[in-house]
Amino acid sequence: MKPTSNIIEKSEREQILNLYKELLRATSSFRHTQDARLIRKALNVLVNEEKQLSRNNANELYLIESLEVALLLAKEIGLGRTAVICALLYQPVLQKEITEEEVRSNFDEQVATITTGMVKVAELYAKNTSIQNENFRKLMLTFAQDIRVVLIILADRLRLMRNLNLYSREDQQRISSEVGYLYAPMAHRLGLYAVKSEMEDLVMKFTNREMYSFIAKKLNETKRDRDQYIYSFIKPLKEELSDLGLKFEIKGRTKTIHSIWNKIKNQETEFEQVFDLFAIRVILDSEPKNEKAECWQVYSVVTDKYQPNPSRLRDWISVPKSNGYESLHTTVLGPENKWVEVQIRTERMNEVAEKGLAAHWKYKGVKGEKGMDEWLANVREILENPELNAIDFIEDFKLDLYDEEVFVFTPKGDLRRLKKGATVLDFAFEIHSEVGKKCVGGRIGNKNVPIKHVLKNGDHVEIMTSSTQEPKKDWLNIVVTSKAKSKLKQSLREMQYKEAELGREMLIRRLKNWKHELTDQLLNQLVKFFGFKTNHDFMRAIAMEELDLVRIKEFLEKEDKKEQEDDRERSAKNFVAEEEDLPDDDVLMIDRNLTNVDYKLAKCCNPIFGDDIFGFVASSGGIRIHRHTCPNAYDMKTKFGYRVVRAEWTSAADSVYQATLKIIGNDDIGIVTNISQVISKEPKVKIRSLAIDSHEGTFEGTLTIFVDNIESLNLLVKKVKNVKGVHSVSRIGAS
Structure with a gap:
């Protein structure tokens, strides 16, 4: 239930006034006479003395939320008056303080369309939309209708992440996972990229707070040395670039906490061993006609001064990324033999890099616009495929979000951008789905290549087809782009549907000859008996002659005979379900709206009374209780959010719970005995098993115990950690 208050605090009034003034300043650059009037009109709708008391789940005024989103759009993303007006009107429309028709008549069609899209997004979220829920595809389809809906939602999510400390821990985990x-x-x-980087850091702050704080502290401790190194690296470059008469800014930029954490994980190293904690960025003040030449001129200066790594050159100036990103990247060997990344770009390129798509409206005609339009058209095409389920869509869609690109050409010289690692078959589906379905190979240069051949930058590709070729299931292991996967899955489903229909017709004809009728009950029996997952698979097996119809006849004859014998022996016991042992009813409460719920404690994380927990509706029925720190929690919450229910402990009763600890220490004589003695002195703890593995002077033990609650467990962990020779004690089953 949303918290409400009929009073606006003095501090809130001051905040509203400051935001109002700041928004007017931020929009002054594009506020022509007409724009200014429309923005003020939208502000007047939002800032209404009688209708501004609504609050969100964190008890923030929607009025403040809307002003902050609008300001973020104007200042940090760089959108124009239409998006700003939509951000201001969205809550009043959602709260039914103004109708969509009034928006259309008082503003314009674009504002009405985008605002309607925003309201649809809110309505879908109200239905507990999960990223693996069918509603999610509707959500994404709303996004794809007008890209500004996406940009406003991104601004809203970023504002939410900045204020996430106001929300409950459960909401923090759910929202962070989704973002x-x-x-x-x-x-x-x-x-x-600026929005993306801040989002990633904030997500890490709320989902991996310990590592986030550790890296932040380390960065702060090493700042002085890092600044000194950057100064010594930049100084000679500044002198040479100034002598050339170039207008430029050069600075060092510390990489984000999230990206540093990724390096620590991927390189399996310690913080101190990660050398590329920063990048040097050269930003040129260039005329459009001189941009490319001056960027390469800077590159020449940098690589003359410092030895470059040829394999790390990235030229996104000659051919920008499909999202419009333009920059020249190289990695060079700086002082003290440390590798340093250098990024070279112009002010225009830098604004596009920071503000992305929004900057394209400021710089008309940039190379990346066409690529973005193609990508959005592809997203819409995938979304509008009625055969595609929500799970397939989100997996395919996410394939294209982070990946690098490869640039290839058609025989006529048209440039096509594909995901790095794309094959000839991907290229065929990129040209047209019918070309993809009939593809038998390709020709690059004067050489024939198979459909699985991986494309390289600059390849000129000609697709070879055959009228007898049909899509095959193993092609899914060859294609990597979302468009190819989507089209291929659709084609395979169409083929399988035809096969299943043929199998159904064959079965109905045979059953009629055997004096039987195909009912749902009989079909379910057959599917289960012959070990198929679905009716569809069963029917296809008949059509493909993988299942002999004679076996079905034999099954029916046995069932007929068995039914005649069993008719006389049926009793009520056949219809009484066995009851499973459940935890005491007064130990847990699961979702206040549910009663008589069958639940079990999940074995993957073994929750103990006092742990922060949630319930998950299992596919086999019933509820499984997991810890919020369960290794599987992230996937369950993001992919199956609609199956997550609230759960909380009520009283401990006389229950005991199993926990497993991992203990690492010196392999000294008597250390295991000392640990066992510590545990035996705890009256509320019982040992179930203790397994020890020694190697090169250290031991690793797995201790399984029974405890009554989390406090007893934490106390035991603390005491075992104090045993001489023990390095670490950690609970198994935590992420």
């Missing part, structure tokens, strides 16, 4: 899984990759794909 990390979908919205940060989407910001990346749209070229909003």
